[in-house]
Amino acid sequence: MIKVAIIGAENVGKSTLMNALLGKRVSETAEIPGTTKSIIRKTFGKIKIPKTMKNPFGGADEFVLIDTAGLFDPKYEFRGKVLSEEKFKEILDEITSADIIIHMIDAQYGLHRGMEKLHHILKFRYEKPIIVVINKIDLVPRERVEELRQIVKKRLEQEPILLSLVTYEGFNDLLKALVYYAQYAKKS
Numbered sequence: 346m347i348k349v350a351i352i353g354a355e356n357v358g359k360s361t362l363m364n365a366l367l368g369k370r371v372s373e374t375a376e377i378p379g380t381t382k383s384i385i386r387k388t389f390g391k392i393k394i395p396k397t398m399k400n401p402f403g404g405a406d407e408f409v410l411i412d413t414a415g416l417f418d419p420k421y422e423f424r425g426k427v428l429s430e431e432k433f434k435e436i437l438d439e440i441t442s443a444d445i446i447i448h449m450i451d452a453q454y455g456l457h458r459g460m461e462k463l464h465h466i467l468k469f470r471y472e473k474p475i476i477v478v479i480n481k482i483d484l485v486p487r488e489r490v491e492e493l494r495q496i497v498k499k500r501l502e503q504e505p506i507l508l509s510l511v512t513y514e515g516f517n518d519l520l521k522a523l524v525y526y527a528q529y530a531k532k533s
């Protein structure tokens with residue numbers, strides 16, 4: 346089983362992504378930041394991978410998806426509002442035991458400073474494969490998305506996936522990245 350943790354600032358769309366990947370509503374979503382209050386929401390399930398995509402699991406495409414509470418306030422460098430220092434650490438422990446991490450960024454706010462630092466720690470200290478996703482691209486002009494893509498690419502040194510969980514643009518790219526990294530995670 347491959348463990349995938351979805352992380353990001355509050356309200357970026359983590360729970361919406363978890364539901365979309367599993368094709369059912371398992372995690373509560375809302376416009377209000379701080380919706381996921383149980384700091385860690387684990388769900389087991391199969392991700393629907395299109396037949397046209399090479400599936401490295403040979404049918405056993407079982408994942409444990411971990412939806413986490415927003416780690417930071419979207420606008421400031423504060424911890425997420427439902428998190429005490431202790432709970433923040435608890436989430437970090439959970440994240441560092443994942444095989445793959447999805448780092449979600451809200452296209453409206455851009456890369457969060459706190460998340461940028463955490464990204465580097467996870468990548469270099471913990472050697473985690475991280476998929477970077479810029480979500481909610483339906484809400485901002487194309488030029489802004491492109492600008493943000495370049496900033497993220499430069500700061501995190503990797504190409505982000507551009508996603509909308511309203512139009513589903515980029516969703517297939519995300520599935521491809523998951524399949525790719527899952528293969529890699531299984532080998533190690």
Ligand SMILES: Nc1nc2c(ncn2[C@@H]2O[C@H](COP(=O)(O)OP(=O)(O)OP(=O)(O)O)[C@@H](O)[C@H]2O)c(=O)[nH]1
Nearest residue numbers: 356357358359360361374375379380381415481510
């Ligand atoms: N327009 C648009 N709205 C989105 C998209 N993805 C999620 N949302 C909306 O953004 C809001 C927050 O989504 P959630 O999935 O609850 O966000 P979260 O990251 O789990 O939030 P917390 O649990 O509070 O940290 C909801 O109203 C979603 O419907 C997207 O791609 N485009």
Ligand SMILES: [Mg+2]
Nearest residue numbers: 359360380381
């Ligand atoms: Mg949530």
